[in-house]
Amino acid sequence: MRRTPMQNLFKSLILLLTLAILVNGCSTESPLVKSVASPGHVPSSGDADGFLIVDCLLPSQVRQLEPGTISLTQRRPIKTSISDCEIRGGEYVVQDRSDYAAALKVWLAKAKAGDPKAQTYVGEIYEKGLGVPPDYEKAAQWYQKAAAQGYASAQMDLGFLYERGLGVKQDSAMAEKWYRQAAELTEEADIELVAPTQSSNECEEVARLRQELEETKPLVAPVQSSNECEEVARLRQALEQTKQKVAELQNKLQMHERGAKRRHSKNKRRETGSNKLPLGTYHALIIGNNQYQHLSKLKTAVNDAKVVDELLRTRYGYKTTVLLNANRYQILNALNQLRQRLTEKDNLLIYYGGHGELDEVNQRGHWLAVDAEPDSTANWISNITITDILNTMSSKHILVVSDSCYSGTMTRSSLTRLEAGMTPEKHLKWIKKMLKKQSRTALTSGGIKPVLDTGGGQHSIFAKAFIDTLENNTEIMAAYKVYRQVAALVNDAAAATRFDQVPEYAPIRYAKHEAGEFFFVPKGASTKIAVLGTDAGVQTFRFGL
Template sequence: MKIIHSCLAAALVVAGSPSKAAESWKPYVTSNGAMAGVQPIDAMMVVDCLLPGQMRRSGAMSYMGPRLPVKTTAQLCAMRGGEYTEYDRASMTSSLAVWMDKAKGGDATAQFYVGQIYEKGMDTAPDYEEAAKWYRKAAGSGSNEAKLSLAAMMESGRGMPVDTTAAVNLYREAMGITGDDLISADEANSRVAEVERRNAQLRSELAMQRAEADSQVKRLQGEVAALQSANASQQRDQKKMAALERSLKDAMTQRAEADRKLAEASDKPPGDQSGGLAQTRSVPAPLVSAGTAAPVAAKGVKFGKYHALIIGVQNYISYDPLKTPISDARAIADVLEKRYGFETTTLLDADFSSIVGGIVQLSTKIGPDDNVLIYFAGHGVLNAAQRGFWLPLDARQSERSPALPTETLAEFLAMFKARSVLVIADSCFGSALSGSVSSYTGGPAEYVDGIPSGYLSRRARYVLSSGGLSPVLDQAGDGHSVFASALLKVLRENDRILTQTGLERALVEPVRVSSQKIGIVQSPDLKKVREAGDAGGAFFLVPRSMPEKG
């Protein structure tokens, strides 16, 4: 029996953060058992902050230097005496006011941020032509992030005519590949034609498979109709038996629930006035791996330390429960820790506070040479404005429901010091994290000698979603989702140093075949997250033990 993630209607209204009065961080348990401080959630949101200028002295005269714009959390901005707009953080006007002076002064980072502000649009429609103008300025000032953003606009034709040749060459230039390695227009057109030929062949094969499936459906429908006519009395008996079995199961469930509540009531200490039989909902403490991350090296290359935040939300309070996220999360954490040397933190049935706290806690542990993997299994939604959200345990169908916007997650990732970050989202609309970027199919599939140094040195930010912007399967019969089952098999049996591209390629066919067997088309999708500061690097998965065969 197939069960599909309950992907919620796009018309539902979900907010980026809960009300200030109602929500605050729950204590976060660290690996040594200590409790982190209790912080308001809004204090950890990313803002455009103007720090005070330096106090300078020239001879007998003292004066204040220009204010410094930075992206940081509201809490750190306030602690450093900075200024930010508290209730209008998504306003284009307030964001431009922070960065424009420095951008006009020729600062590449500020020019890149101005381009992003115009491309996103924030509280108004995107201005792609203005975004392209500022990306060109930033690229000319040496910003590789701006080159990648401008190349993406060239590729998609936003703000300018489509120019695939210029886009490919700009992608390569951002990676440090120049001169004879740049491709000509004829070569680019030839590659495009080859891709179109393969797509046409794939469409033809899929059409044949669809026709064959339609034929089988018609035949099976006829057989079912015949059986229904011949066995009507038997079916009535089966329905009665099924009804009796359901009644028995319900009675056993009620008895087990009564036993549980009685046990909870017995465990209450004397004087507890909370009511032993009251139904409550608790959030399990984070599960932290026993060891700390150690640097990983292979083939004479130092890949850095690896950290993972694994999130599985299953037993929702206000939405339909799912079947596999908890077992998926536990299994993914286990294989990452044992086979790939990750230091893992696992959040099961986590509420909004726990998820945000886990992300912030993770950001404090990572260095500039480290690698981070974030895995999320749970409900995902897309609202009317096409903004994506991850739903925590305490998500509600209301205007102020706590939900994590994927664009806010991207801002957190941009602040991470890590060299590479890979987000794996096994949820509906998982690729919404990438914004408007098209699917990414480039780069090497694995580490090989002679690989361009940029893949190892530049920042990498990717999202690998289980089904792009489509509904995905929750359960396929083996206790895991279709995607998680394929991911676990690849991770357990892999004996190569895979990149994010190699991982995605290894997953596409198994997920497609498994989903088609139960009547759903699902295909993993890999995208860059430019908003998180991707600069053309790669995420490497380095196995540290022998593969598990069989």
């Protein structure tokens, strides 16, 4: 019996639905959490966990290819919030409470299909361990696959393994190679800028005038006195004529040299100064916690936050969000709103001042909201939670400035300064490349140790150093230079109190850092870079004219 197109379609739907049940039903054997949220579900005021970032496996979709023919798409893995995953009907893994097998279930199929982002996530799963000891060799293998496709995050991760000798033989040269590839500074020639040169005719004319001048100068010499008046008069006349010729040659030479300099400066300004640096819009989330409900109260964090807010708004033109004495829900909610709103054209600075704590079991640092309790981690915000949120943000450049105890656990990784010893031309090229590459870095008040809450007058030692550095800055300044100045000020202040506090600056691991850099740009500072002049063949550049 012949079937109608409608009957064929109905049969195909039955088969695909059966297949979907079988495919999705397999997940009952894994620890993935099945979503049960109704459409439009958002975290309530008491449900801060809804903002946590998870590995989410979206359900398959039924698509009609042509009349009477439909297909079932593969399930798609994404990183998103728990609430978003539930709204979209997905299954998810909360990495803090999962093992690597569950996490692999989300990403492995796509990684095997050759997707570099999925391959990087699989490498991170093996590197982290997630319930089992880390497998650095497998992590290196997956990073290698993604790095070979030019995926910058994987190149940074692979460089880190080579630097530390994890899963691969320790090799600083290989580490630098991958760091340079991530930054797209693969060869020395890549960051060379060739200065405009004079035309060949112009050079020949200047050379000819110089030679004629040198040949004429010996003729200009004092004459001996003579009793013969006519001879003396003749010599004096010849002397005056020679002096005039020398003056004319000197004037011509100076005119050619001045013209050459003007043309050189004009060309160089056209090359370096006419293109505005693509800095984007700057945003800041500023958190200051003093009034803790279950912990000792702090003295300076709120005032630090207020001053940082005013400084970033009035002097640097930031759009700021300020949270004072914030609980866990408020902090995660603010981060989630920024995650949803900001684009790749935005930059984000996150400033946190408050209590910090170290989980002794796994050596994991935490920010403590004002509702945190000393004997319960329920309202603690782990560095992993913050890192996962940063991983899913679209912002081009993100800098976390953390003034809390144990904040250094966020940055237990290397930072390669590729621009050390660069000429001005190479430094300019470096800045342009750093602006193109994504950055996720952290400036912390100390390593895995307690830090001082006071010592800087109305500010903590670290906050005062950070505020003073930004207040005194007048030009475009890279975040690592801010770190250098802050570290020097903190070191001097801490030494005076006989306290050991060493700020740190490094990429945030697993946050998709791509070797870029965060820049501070004061209001009124131009985003152009121009040549001021040339002295002894060395060109002088000024940033922020």
